[in-house]
Amino acid sequence: MHRRFSPLSLAALLAIAVAWQASEAHAQITYTYQTYGDRGTPSSGATNYLVSWPLSFAECEANEPIRMVITNAPYDATGVTRLEWDLWQGGTGTAGANCQTATNRRATTSAAVCAHRTAWSGGQITTTMPTLEFRPQELFPDGCNGTAQGTYVFYVLAVSAPGDTTTDVTANHHFAFNVALDFEAPEAPTVEDAAGDRQIAVEWTNAATETLAGARVYVDTSAACGASTLLVEGSAAPSSLTPAATVTGSAPTTADIDGADLGLAVGESAPMAVTVLDTARNESVLSNVACLERVPVEGFWDGYCREHMLSTDECRQRYSGCTAMPGLPSQRQLALLALAALGLVVARRRVGRGGAR
Protein backbone atom coordinates (compact mmCIF):
# COMPACT_ATOMS: atom_id res chain seq x y z
CA MET A 1 0.00 0.00 0.00
CA HIS A 2 1.33 3.34 -0.95
CA ARG A 3 1.48 5.81 1.94
CA ARG A 4 1.66 9.57 1.34
CA PHE A 5 3.70 11.90 3.58
CA SER A 6 1.56 14.36 5.47
CA PRO A 7 2.59 18.05 5.60
CA LEU A 8 3.35 17.55 9.27
CA SER A 9 5.80 14.73 8.65
CA LEU A 10 7.45 16.74 5.89
CA ALA A 11 7.87 19.65 8.29
CA ALA A 12 9.36 17.31 10.87
CA LEU A 13 11.80 15.96 8.31
CA LEU A 14 12.76 19.51 7.37
CA ALA A 15 13.36 20.39 11.00
CA ILE A 16 15.53 17.32 11.43
CA ALA A 17 17.49 18.27 8.33
CA VAL A 18 18.06 21.81 9.63
CA ALA A 19 19.13 20.46 12.99
CA TRP A 20 21.48 18.00 11.29
CA GLN A 21 22.92 20.81 9.26
CA ALA A 22 23.49 22.83 12.40
CA SER A 23 25.18 20.02 14.23
CA GLU A 24 27.03 18.66 11.20
CA ALA A 25 30.51 17.53 12.05
CA HIS A 26 32.94 20.37 11.52
CA ALA A 27 36.12 19.62 9.64
CA GLN A 28 39.21 18.90 11.74
CA ILE A 29 41.02 22.03 12.86
CA THR A 30 44.55 22.21 11.51
CA TYR A 31 47.31 24.72 11.93
CA THR A 32 50.52 25.85 10.33
CA TYR A 33 53.41 27.51 12.11
CA GLN A 34 54.54 30.80 10.77
CA THR A 35 58.23 31.58 10.59
CA TYR A 36 59.95 32.27 13.90
CA GLY A 37 63.08 34.37 13.70
CA ASP A 38 65.38 32.68 11.20
CA ARG A 39 63.78 29.27 11.68
CA GLY A 40 61.58 29.10 8.61
CA THR A 41 58.44 27.00 8.81
CA PRO A 42 58.58 23.57 10.46
CA SER A 43 56.61 20.65 9.10
CA SER A 44 53.28 22.25 8.46
CA GLY A 45 49.61 21.57 8.29
CA ALA A 46 49.55 18.79 10.84
CA THR A 47 46.84 18.28 13.34
CA ASN A 48 48.02 16.96 16.66
CA TYR A 49 51.43 16.72 18.20
CA LEU A 50 53.40 18.72 15.71
CA VAL A 51 56.65 19.55 17.45
CA SER A 52 57.49 23.21 17.25
CA TRP A 53 60.97 24.66 17.10
CA PRO A 54 62.84 24.01 20.31
CA LEU A 55 63.26 27.27 22.18
CA SER A 56 66.53 28.21 23.80
CA PHE A 57 66.59 29.83 27.23
CA ALA A 58 67.33 33.19 25.61
CA GLU A 59 64.35 32.84 23.30
CA CYS A 60 62.12 31.78 26.14
CA GLU A 61 63.19 34.87 28.06
CA ALA A 62 62.74 37.08 25.01
CA ASN A 63 59.09 35.98 25.01
CA GLU A 64 58.66 36.33 21.26
CA PRO A 65 55.27 34.97 20.16
CA ILE A 66 54.92 31.66 18.33
CA ARG A 67 52.37 32.29 15.59
CA MET A 68 50.06 29.77 13.96
CA VAL A 69 47.59 30.09 11.13
CA ILE A 70 44.47 28.12 11.94
CA THR A 71 42.24 26.53 9.33
CA ASN A 72 38.78 25.07 9.82
CA ALA A 73 38.20 27.07 12.97
CA PRO A 74 34.60 26.42 14.11
CA TYR A 75 33.44 29.91 13.27
CA ASP A 76 29.74 30.63 13.40
CA ALA A 77 28.86 33.64 11.26
CA THR A 78 25.43 33.94 12.87
CA GLY A 79 26.87 34.24 16.33
CA VAL A 80 24.33 31.73 17.69
CA THR A 81 26.95 29.14 18.63
CA ARG A 82 30.02 31.36 18.61
CA LEU A 83 32.93 29.74 20.47
CA GLU A 84 36.11 30.87 22.18
CA TRP A 85 39.63 29.55 22.16
CA ASP A 86 40.77 27.98 25.44
CA LEU A 87 44.36 26.91 26.19
CA TRP A 88 45.33 23.97 28.39
CA GLN A 89 48.66 22.34 29.07
CA GLY A 90 48.49 18.56 28.89
CA GLY A 91 51.65 17.73 30.80
CA THR A 92 55.11 16.89 29.50
CA GLY A 93 55.98 14.63 26.60
CA THR A 94 53.99 13.95 23.50
CA ALA A 95 51.92 11.41 25.45
CA GLY A 96 50.70 13.96 27.95
CA ALA A 97 47.13 14.00 29.19
CA ASN A 98 44.44 14.51 26.59
CA CYS A 99 42.71 17.72 27.52
CA GLN A 100 39.72 17.03 25.29
CA THR A 101 38.49 14.82 28.09
CA ALA A 102 36.73 16.71 30.87
CA THR A 103 38.04 14.39 33.57
CA ASN A 104 41.63 15.22 32.61
CA ARG A 105 40.85 18.87 32.89
CA ARG A 106 39.14 18.27 36.23
CA ALA A 107 41.77 16.05 37.83
CA THR A 108 44.18 17.71 40.20
CA THR A 109 46.20 14.92 41.72
CA SER A 110 47.71 13.02 38.80
CA ALA A 111 51.03 14.14 37.31
CA ALA A 112 49.50 14.09 33.86
CA VAL A 113 46.59 16.42 34.47
CA CYS A 114 45.73 19.37 32.32
CA ALA A 115 46.43 22.83 33.58
CA HIS A 116 44.41 25.79 32.41
CA ARG A 117 46.50 28.63 31.03
CA THR A 118 44.48 31.60 32.15
CA ALA A 119 47.26 33.98 31.15
CA TRP A 120 46.53 33.25 27.52
CA SER A 121 43.43 34.63 25.90
CA GLY A 122 42.81 33.47 22.40
CA GLY A 123 39.48 35.27 22.52
CA GLN A 124 36.36 34.68 20.53
CA ILE A 125 36.62 32.82 17.25
CA THR A 126 35.83 35.70 14.96
CA THR A 127 37.20 34.66 11.62
CA THR A 128 37.46 31.42 9.73
CA MET A 129 41.25 31.65 9.40
CA PRO A 130 42.65 33.39 12.46
CA THR A 131 46.27 33.68 13.42
CA LEU A 132 46.89 32.70 17.03
CA GLU A 133 49.86 33.80 19.09
CA PHE A 134 51.39 31.97 22.02
CA ARG A 135 54.07 33.69 24.07
CA PRO A 136 56.46 31.41 25.97
CA GLN A 137 55.71 33.10 29.28
CA GLU A 138 51.97 32.54 28.77
CA LEU A 139 52.63 28.88 28.02
CA PHE A 140 54.98 28.52 31.00
CA PRO A 141 53.64 30.71 33.82
CA ASP A 142 56.43 29.54 36.16
CA GLY A 143 58.83 31.41 33.91
CA CYS A 144 61.78 30.11 31.95
CA ASN A 145 63.90 29.75 35.08
CA GLY A 146 61.20 27.76 36.83
CA THR A 147 60.48 25.37 33.98
CA ALA A 148 62.56 22.30 33.25
CA GLN A 149 63.66 21.75 29.68
CA GLY A 150 61.66 19.15 27.81
CA THR A 151 58.67 18.89 25.52
CA TYR A 152 55.29 20.18 26.65
CA VAL A 153 51.91 19.44 25.08
CA PHE A 154 49.31 22.16 24.75
CA TYR A 155 45.65 21.80 23.79
CA VAL A 156 43.63 24.57 22.24
CA LEU A 157 39.91 23.94 22.60
CA ALA A 158 37.02 25.68 20.87
CA VAL A 159 34.47 26.00 23.69
CA SER A 160 31.53 28.13 24.69
CA ALA A 161 32.80 28.54 28.25
CA PRO A 162 36.60 28.87 28.71
CA GLY A 163 37.91 26.98 31.70
CA ASP A 164 35.01 24.54 31.59
CA THR A 165 35.84 21.17 33.21
CA THR A 166 32.53 19.42 32.76
CA THR A 167 32.15 18.76 29.04
CA ASP A 168 34.24 16.63 26.74
CA VAL A 169 35.41 18.46 23.64
CA THR A 170 34.95 16.73 20.30
CA ALA A 171 37.96 15.94 18.14
CA ASN A 172 37.05 18.53 15.55
CA HIS A 173 36.88 21.31 18.12
CA HIS A 174 40.44 21.16 19.29
CA PHE A 175 44.03 21.00 18.18
CA ALA A 176 47.20 20.22 20.05
CA PHE A 177 50.81 21.26 19.62
CA ASN A 178 54.12 20.77 21.35
CA VAL A 179 56.65 23.29 22.52
CA ALA A 180 60.12 22.03 23.33
CA LEU A 181 62.53 23.84 25.62
CA ASP A 182 66.23 23.18 25.08
CA PHE A 183 68.45 25.10 27.46
CA GLU A 184 71.72 23.19 26.91
CA ALA A 185 74.38 24.37 24.50
CA PRO A 186 76.05 21.83 22.21
CA GLU A 187 79.67 20.83 22.63
CA ALA A 188 82.28 23.00 20.94
CA PRO A 189 83.98 21.75 17.76
CA THR A 190 87.67 21.47 16.96
CA VAL A 191 88.96 23.73 14.21
CA GLU A 192 92.09 23.44 12.07
CA ASP A 193 94.45 26.10 10.76
CA ALA A 194 93.36 27.42 7.38
CA ALA A 195 95.12 29.25 4.58
CA GLY A 196 94.15 30.67 1.23
CA ASP A 197 93.85 33.88 -0.73
CA ARG A 198 90.42 35.32 -1.31
CA GLN A 199 88.34 32.25 -0.47
CA ILE A 200 89.74 30.50 2.57
CA ALA A 201 88.13 27.21 3.52
CA VAL A 202 87.84 26.82 7.28
CA GLU A 203 87.24 23.23 8.40
CA TRP A 204 86.34 21.80 11.78
CA THR A 205 85.21 18.58 13.43
CA ASN A 206 81.97 18.53 15.40
CA ALA A 207 81.92 16.98 18.86
CA ALA A 208 78.19 17.45 19.45
CA THR A 209 76.05 14.35 19.16
CA GLU A 210 72.78 16.24 18.76
CA THR A 211 71.46 17.64 15.49
CA LEU A 212 72.92 21.05 14.77
CA ALA A 213 71.47 24.01 12.95
CA GLY A 214 74.59 25.94 12.00
CA ALA A 215 77.97 27.28 12.96
CA ARG A 216 79.76 30.60 13.31
CA VAL A 217 83.37 31.46 12.59
CA TYR A 218 84.93 34.30 14.58
CA VAL A 219 88.15 35.97 13.44
CA ASP A 220 90.02 38.48 15.59
CA THR A 221 91.82 40.64 13.05
CA SER A 222 93.13 42.92 15.82
CA ALA A 223 95.53 40.30 17.12
CA ALA A 224 98.24 38.05 15.82
CA CYS A 225 97.85 34.29 15.82
CA GLY A 226 98.18 32.94 19.35
CA ALA A 227 97.74 36.38 20.94
CA SER A 228 93.99 37.01 20.92
CA THR A 229 92.40 38.18 24.12
CA LEU A 230 88.90 38.06 22.62
CA LEU A 231 88.99 34.48 21.44
CA VAL A 232 89.62 32.13 24.34
CA GLU A 233 88.95 28.42 24.02
CA GLY A 234 86.00 27.30 26.14
CA SER A 235 84.62 30.79 26.72
CA ALA A 236 81.47 32.30 25.28
CA ALA A 237 81.64 33.93 21.88
CA PRO A 238 82.61 37.58 22.34
CA SER A 239 79.71 39.93 21.70
CA SER A 240 82.15 42.51 20.33
CA LEU A 241 83.03 40.31 17.37
CA THR A 242 80.69 39.81 14.44
CA PRO A 243 80.99 36.32 12.97
CA ALA A 244 83.17 36.35 9.86
CA ALA A 245 80.99 33.53 8.50
CA THR A 246 77.73 31.90 9.50
CA VAL A 247 76.69 28.62 7.96
CA THR A 248 73.50 26.61 8.36
CA GLY A 249 72.90 22.88 8.13
CA SER A 250 72.39 19.88 10.35
CA ALA A 251 76.10 19.00 10.49
CA PRO A 252 78.18 21.92 9.20
CA THR A 253 81.92 21.25 9.00
CA THR A 254 83.22 23.93 6.67
CA ALA A 255 82.83 27.61 5.86
CA ASP A 256 84.41 29.86 3.28
CA ILE A 257 85.89 33.15 4.36
CA ASP A 258 87.09 35.91 2.04
CA GLY A 259 90.49 37.00 3.30
CA ALA A 260 90.25 40.34 1.51
CA ASP A 261 86.86 41.11 3.08
CA LEU A 262 88.43 40.65 6.50
CA GLY A 263 90.98 43.30 5.64
CA LEU A 264 93.89 40.88 5.65
CA ALA A 265 96.67 41.53 3.16
CA VAL A 266 98.43 38.63 1.50
CA GLY A 267 100.93 37.27 4.00
CA GLU A 268 98.93 38.38 7.07
CA SER A 269 97.20 36.08 9.51
CA ALA A 270 94.66 36.26 12.34
CA PRO A 271 93.36 33.99 15.13
CA MET A 272 89.99 32.36 14.64
CA ALA A 273 87.58 30.08 16.52
CA VAL A 274 84.30 28.33 15.72
CA THR A 275 81.05 27.80 17.60
CA VAL A 276 78.13 25.56 16.64
CA LEU A 277 74.41 26.16 17.15
CA ASP A 278 71.81 23.56 17.99
CA THR A 279 68.23 23.58 16.70
CA ALA A 280 67.18 25.80 19.62
CA ARG A 281 69.90 28.27 18.59
CA ASN A 282 71.93 27.59 21.72
CA GLU A 283 75.50 28.54 20.85
CA SER A 284 78.39 26.42 22.06
CA VAL A 285 81.44 27.90 23.71
CA LEU A 286 84.41 28.72 21.48
CA SER A 287 86.46 25.94 19.95
CA ASN A 288 90.23 25.86 20.13
CA VAL A 289 91.80 28.97 18.61
CA ALA A 290 93.45 28.29 15.25
CA CYS A 291 95.25 30.48 12.74
CA LEU A 292 93.72 31.89 9.56
CA GLU A 293 96.37 32.96 7.06
CA ARG A 294 96.08 34.77 3.74
CA VAL A 295 98.76 33.38 1.45
CA PRO A 296 99.54 33.93 -2.24
CA VAL A 297 97.65 31.33 -4.26
CA GLU A 298 98.06 30.42 -7.89
CA GLY A 299 95.70 28.66 -10.20
CA PHE A 300 95.43 27.68 -13.82
CA TRP A 301 95.21 31.24 -15.11
CA ASP A 302 98.37 32.32 -13.30
CA GLY A 303 100.20 29.28 -14.64
CA TYR A 304 98.96 29.79 -18.18
CA CYS A 305 99.95 33.45 -18.23
CA ARG A 306 103.39 32.72 -16.82
CA GLU A 307 103.84 30.01 -19.44
CA HIS A 308 103.22 32.71 -22.08
CA MET A 309 105.43 35.22 -20.29
CA LEU A 310 102.59 37.57 -19.49
CA SER A 311 101.51 39.08 -16.23
CA THR A 312 98.00 38.09 -15.17
CA ASP A 313 96.77 41.60 -15.96
CA GLU A 314 98.30 41.55 -19.45
CA CYS A 315 96.87 38.10 -19.91
CA ARG A 316 93.41 39.22 -18.88
CA GLN A 317 93.56 42.22 -21.18
CA ARG A 318 94.56 40.00 -24.06
CA TYR A 319 92.07 37.21 -23.69
CA SER A 320 89.19 38.51 -21.60
CA GLY A 321 86.10 39.98 -23.13
CA CYS A 322 87.02 39.15 -26.73
CA THR A 323 84.15 39.71 -29.08
CA ALA A 324 83.05 36.61 -30.85
CA MET A 325 83.87 38.02 -34.29
CA PRO A 326 86.07 41.08 -33.84
CA GLY A 327 85.74 43.67 -36.53
CA LEU A 328 82.57 42.32 -38.10
CA PRO A 329 79.53 44.54 -37.48
CA SER A 330 76.46 42.83 -36.09
CA GLN A 331 74.23 44.01 -38.98
CA ARG A 332 76.58 42.41 -41.47
CA GLN A 333 76.61 39.16 -39.49
CA LEU A 334 72.83 39.10 -39.47
CA ALA A 335 72.62 39.88 -43.17
CA LEU A 336 75.08 37.11 -44.02
CA LEU A 337 73.21 34.60 -41.91
CA ALA A 338 69.87 35.65 -43.42
CA LEU A 339 71.23 35.37 -46.97
CA ALA A 340 72.70 31.94 -46.26
CA ALA A 341 69.46 30.68 -44.76
CA LEU A 342 67.43 32.12 -47.65
CA GLY A 343 69.66 30.39 -50.15
CA LEU A 344 69.20 27.08 -48.36
CA VAL A 345 65.41 27.53 -48.30
CA VAL A 346 65.30 28.26 -52.03
CA ALA A 347 67.49 25.26 -52.77
CA ARG A 348 65.29 23.08 -50.59
CA ARG A 349 62.10 24.18 -52.35
CA ARG A 350 63.58 23.53 -55.79
CA VAL A 351 64.61 20.02 -54.81
CA GLY A 352 61.17 19.45 -53.27
CA ARG A 353 59.37 20.49 -56.46
CA GLY A 354 61.63 18.25 -58.48
CA GLY A 355 60.38 15.27 -56.48
CA ALA A 356 63.77 14.33 -55.23
CA ARG A 357 62.37 12.98 -51.97
Add this chain to the structure above:
Amino acid sequence: MSRLVASTAAFFALVSLTASTRALADDSSDPGQQGARPIGEWSEEPLFVPSSENFTVELRVGAYRPDLGSSFSSYFGGDLGPLIAIELDYHLLQIPYVGPLQVGARVGWVEWNGQATTTSSSTNVGGTGMSMIPVTVLASLRIDGLARHLSLPLILTPKLGLDFAYFQTGTSGYTQADGWSVGLDWGAQIALELDFLDRRSARRLDEEWGLNHSEIFFEIFGSTMGSFSDRQLPLGTSLAWAAGLGFTF
Protein backbone atom coordinates in the same frame (compact mmCIF):
# COMPACT_ATOMS: atom_id res chain seq x y z
CA MET B 1 77.39 38.61 -26.53
CA SER B 2 74.18 40.38 -27.61
CA ARG B 3 75.31 40.17 -31.21
CA LEU B 4 75.76 36.45 -30.90
CA VAL B 5 72.32 36.06 -29.31
CA ALA B 6 70.72 38.14 -32.07
CA SER B 7 72.48 36.13 -34.75
CA THR B 8 71.46 32.83 -33.21
CA ALA B 9 67.85 33.99 -32.86
CA ALA B 10 67.73 35.05 -36.50
CA PHE B 11 69.15 31.72 -37.57
CA PHE B 12 66.58 29.72 -35.64
CA ALA B 13 63.76 31.92 -36.93
CA LEU B 14 64.80 31.13 -40.48
CA VAL B 15 65.11 27.43 -39.76
CA SER B 16 61.57 27.49 -38.31
CA LEU B 17 60.36 29.25 -41.44
CA THR B 18 61.87 26.60 -43.68
CA ALA B 19 60.36 23.89 -41.51
CA SER B 20 56.86 25.29 -41.86
CA THR B 21 57.35 25.81 -45.61
CA ARG B 22 58.48 22.25 -45.95
CA ALA B 23 55.55 20.93 -43.95
CA LEU B 24 53.14 22.76 -46.26
CA ALA B 25 54.92 21.39 -49.32
CA ASP B 26 54.78 17.86 -47.92
CA ASP B 27 51.07 18.13 -47.18
CA SER B 28 50.16 19.34 -50.65
CA SER B 29 52.51 17.28 -52.77
CA ASP B 30 52.18 13.85 -51.22
CA PRO B 31 48.52 12.99 -50.64
CA GLY B 32 49.30 9.28 -50.79
CA GLN B 33 50.92 9.57 -47.39
CA GLN B 34 47.66 10.61 -45.76
CA GLY B 35 45.81 8.09 -43.65
CA ALA B 36 45.97 4.30 -43.70
CA ARG B 37 45.49 2.10 -46.71
CA PRO B 38 44.18 -1.45 -46.78
CA ILE B 39 46.77 -4.15 -47.44
CA GLY B 40 44.52 -6.30 -49.53
CA GLU B 41 40.99 -7.31 -50.27
CA TRP B 42 40.65 -9.46 -47.16
CA SER B 43 42.29 -7.18 -44.68
CA GLU B 44 41.38 -3.91 -43.06
CA GLU B 45 44.69 -3.84 -41.16
CA PRO B 46 46.16 -0.38 -41.77
CA LEU B 47 49.53 -0.18 -43.40
CA PHE B 48 52.15 1.50 -41.20
CA VAL B 49 52.93 4.89 -42.59
CA PRO B 50 55.89 6.47 -40.84
CA SER B 51 55.59 10.08 -39.84
CA SER B 52 57.75 12.61 -41.64
CA GLU B 53 61.34 13.09 -40.45
CA ASN B 54 62.40 16.66 -39.97
CA PHE B 55 64.74 16.82 -37.03
CA THR B 56 67.45 14.91 -35.20
CA VAL B 57 68.21 15.57 -31.58
CA GLU B 58 71.30 14.28 -29.80
CA LEU B 59 71.94 14.03 -26.08
CA ARG B 60 75.70 13.93 -25.76
CA VAL B 61 78.30 13.31 -23.09
CA GLY B 62 81.99 13.03 -23.72
CA ALA B 63 85.54 14.05 -22.95
CA TYR B 64 87.06 17.38 -23.91
CA ARG B 65 90.45 18.86 -23.12
CA PRO B 66 91.47 22.09 -24.82
CA ASP B 67 94.98 22.40 -26.17
CA LEU B 68 96.03 24.89 -23.52
CA GLY B 69 99.53 23.62 -22.90
CA SER B 70 101.31 22.24 -19.87
CA SER B 71 99.68 24.58 -17.34
CA PHE B 72 96.31 23.00 -18.11
CA SER B 73 97.68 19.55 -17.39
CA SER B 74 99.56 20.63 -14.29
CA TYR B 75 96.49 22.19 -12.66
CA PHE B 76 93.69 19.98 -13.98
CA GLY B 77 95.61 16.72 -14.35
CA GLY B 78 93.61 14.18 -16.30
CA ASP B 79 90.27 15.94 -15.86
CA LEU B 80 88.24 15.22 -18.99
CA GLY B 81 85.24 17.35 -18.14
CA PRO B 82 82.88 15.75 -19.03
CA LEU B 83 81.38 17.81 -21.81
CA ILE B 84 77.60 17.57 -21.70
CA ALA B 85 75.75 18.86 -24.73
CA ILE B 86 72.56 18.78 -26.72
CA GLU B 87 72.36 19.12 -30.48
CA LEU B 88 69.38 19.76 -32.70
CA ASP B 89 69.59 19.31 -36.47
CA TYR B 90 67.04 20.17 -39.10
CA HIS B 91 66.78 17.95 -42.18
CA LEU B 92 67.17 20.52 -44.88
CA LEU B 93 67.61 18.47 -48.04
CA GLN B 94 66.91 14.81 -48.66
CA ILE B 95 69.54 13.34 -50.95
CA PRO B 96 68.14 10.19 -52.57
CA TYR B 97 69.76 6.94 -51.43
CA VAL B 98 72.12 8.86 -49.16
CA GLY B 99 70.21 10.73 -46.50
CA PRO B 100 69.36 14.19 -45.30
CA LEU B 101 71.65 17.17 -45.35
CA GLN B 102 71.23 18.81 -41.95
CA VAL B 103 71.83 22.18 -40.41
CA GLY B 104 71.77 22.53 -36.68
CA ALA B 105 73.15 23.88 -33.49
CA ARG B 106 74.75 22.43 -30.42
CA VAL B 107 75.21 23.89 -26.98
CA GLY B 108 77.19 22.32 -24.18
CA TRP B 109 78.90 22.83 -20.87
CA VAL B 110 82.19 21.55 -19.48
CA GLU B 111 84.19 22.29 -16.35
CA TRP B 112 87.66 21.34 -15.17
CA ASN B 113 88.74 21.58 -11.55
CA GLY B 114 91.99 21.21 -9.70
CA GLN B 115 93.91 22.26 -6.62
CA ALA B 116 95.37 25.73 -6.37
CA THR B 117 99.01 26.01 -5.37
CA THR B 118 100.92 28.31 -3.06
CA THR B 119 104.51 29.19 -2.43
CA SER B 120 103.92 29.13 1.32
CA SER B 121 104.06 25.97 3.40
CA SER B 122 100.27 25.85 3.71
CA THR B 123 98.25 23.03 2.25
CA ASN B 124 94.65 22.96 1.07
CA VAL B 125 94.58 26.54 -0.15
CA GLY B 126 91.47 26.10 -2.26
CA GLY B 127 90.73 25.17 -5.82
CA THR B 128 91.18 26.47 -9.31
CA GLY B 129 88.74 25.86 -12.11
CA MET B 130 87.74 26.66 -15.62
CA SER B 131 84.40 26.26 -17.32
CA MET B 132 83.38 26.61 -20.93
CA ILE B 133 80.09 26.88 -22.77
CA PRO B 134 80.65 25.91 -26.39
CA VAL B 135 78.01 26.75 -28.98
CA THR B 136 78.32 25.24 -32.44
CA VAL B 137 76.42 26.04 -35.60
CA LEU B 138 76.96 23.18 -38.00
CA ALA B 139 76.01 21.41 -41.18
CA SER B 140 76.12 17.64 -41.48
CA LEU B 141 75.24 14.89 -43.89
CA ARG B 142 73.30 12.12 -42.20
CA ILE B 143 74.06 9.08 -44.32
CA ASP B 144 71.23 6.75 -43.36
CA GLY B 145 70.97 5.06 -46.76
CA LEU B 146 72.50 1.91 -45.33
CA ALA B 147 69.70 1.61 -42.80
CA ARG B 148 66.93 2.61 -45.20
CA HIS B 149 67.89 0.60 -48.27
CA LEU B 150 70.28 -2.16 -47.16
CA SER B 151 68.86 -2.98 -43.71
CA LEU B 152 72.25 -2.31 -42.16
CA PRO B 153 71.43 -0.27 -39.03
CA LEU B 154 74.41 2.04 -39.24
CA ILE B 155 74.37 5.77 -39.84
CA LEU B 156 77.45 7.76 -40.69
CA THR B 157 77.46 11.51 -40.19
CA PRO B 158 80.29 13.83 -41.11
CA LYS B 159 79.91 17.32 -39.63
CA LEU B 160 81.40 20.74 -40.20
CA GLY B 161 80.61 23.85 -38.25
CA LEU B 162 81.55 27.04 -36.52
CA ASP B 163 82.37 27.01 -32.80
CA PHE B 164 81.82 29.85 -30.37
CA ALA B 165 82.84 29.26 -26.78
CA TYR B 166 82.59 31.35 -23.67
CA PHE B 167 85.11 30.52 -20.96
CA GLN B 168 85.53 31.55 -17.37
CA THR B 169 88.40 30.71 -15.07
CA GLY B 170 89.11 31.45 -11.45
CA THR B 171 91.06 30.50 -8.38
CA SER B 172 90.25 30.49 -4.71
CA GLY B 173 86.66 31.53 -5.28
CA TYR B 174 87.04 34.54 -7.54
CA THR B 175 86.96 34.90 -11.31
CA GLN B 176 90.28 35.80 -12.89
CA ALA B 177 89.32 35.96 -16.56
CA ASP B 178 86.55 35.26 -19.01
CA GLY B 179 86.13 35.69 -22.74
CA TRP B 180 85.21 34.25 -26.11
CA SER B 181 86.94 32.14 -28.71
CA VAL B 182 85.84 31.23 -32.20
CA GLY B 183 86.90 28.49 -34.56
CA LEU B 184 85.95 25.75 -36.96
CA ASP B 185 84.52 22.46 -35.78
CA TRP B 186 84.65 19.08 -37.46
CA GLY B 187 83.15 15.76 -36.45
CA ALA B 188 82.64 12.22 -37.64
CA GLN B 189 79.89 10.18 -36.11
CA ILE B 190 78.86 6.56 -36.36
CA ALA B 191 75.47 5.57 -34.98
CA LEU B 192 73.74 2.28 -34.42
CA GLU B 193 70.03 2.57 -35.14
CA LEU B 194 68.09 0.67 -32.49
CA ASP B 195 64.94 -0.03 -34.48
CA PHE B 196 66.10 -3.54 -35.38
CA LEU B 197 65.99 -4.61 -31.73
CA ASP B 198 62.21 -4.35 -31.64
CA ARG B 199 60.60 -3.08 -34.80
CA ARG B 200 57.13 -3.20 -33.33
CA SER B 201 58.13 -0.93 -30.45
CA ALA B 202 59.92 1.37 -32.86
CA ARG B 203 56.73 1.70 -34.91
CA ARG B 204 54.66 2.30 -31.80
CA LEU B 205 57.11 5.02 -30.77
CA ASP B 206 56.54 6.67 -34.12
CA GLU B 207 52.75 6.31 -33.99
CA GLU B 208 52.43 7.57 -30.43
CA TRP B 209 55.25 10.09 -30.14
CA GLY B 210 56.32 10.80 -33.70
CA LEU B 211 59.85 9.50 -33.02
CA ASN B 212 60.93 7.84 -36.25
CA HIS B 213 64.19 6.31 -35.11
CA SER B 214 66.35 6.10 -32.01
CA GLU B 215 70.06 5.42 -32.01
CA ILE B 216 73.21 5.31 -29.93
CA PHE B 217 76.21 7.04 -31.35
CA PHE B 218 79.90 7.65 -30.94
CA GLU B 219 81.57 10.71 -32.38
CA ILE B 220 85.07 12.04 -32.64
CA PHE B 221 85.42 15.73 -33.19
CA GLY B 222 87.85 18.58 -33.03
CA SER B 223 87.91 22.34 -32.98
CA THR B 224 90.27 25.14 -33.94
CA MET B 225 88.83 27.64 -31.48
CA GLY B 226 91.23 30.44 -30.72
CA SER B 227 93.81 29.49 -33.33
CA PHE B 228 92.82 32.24 -35.77
CA SER B 229 93.53 35.09 -33.39
CA ASP B 230 96.24 35.65 -30.80
CA ARG B 231 93.66 37.56 -28.75
CA GLN B 232 91.53 34.49 -28.21
CA LEU B 233 92.29 31.72 -25.77
CA PRO B 234 93.04 28.51 -27.68
CA LEU B 235 90.08 26.52 -26.41
CA GLY B 236 90.11 24.17 -29.41
CA THR B 237 91.23 20.59 -29.32
CA SER B 238 92.78 18.32 -31.87
CA LEU B 239 90.63 15.39 -30.83
CA ALA B 240 87.72 14.84 -28.46
CA TRP B 241 84.91 12.36 -28.30
CA ALA B 242 81.26 12.19 -27.40
CA ALA B 243 78.68 9.46 -27.14
CA GLY B 244 75.00 9.48 -26.48
CA LEU B 245 71.46 8.96 -27.63
CA GLY B 246 69.86 10.34 -30.75
CA PHE B 247 66.31 10.57 -31.98
CA THR B 248 64.82 11.57 -35.30
CA PHE B 249 61.36 13.06 -35.40
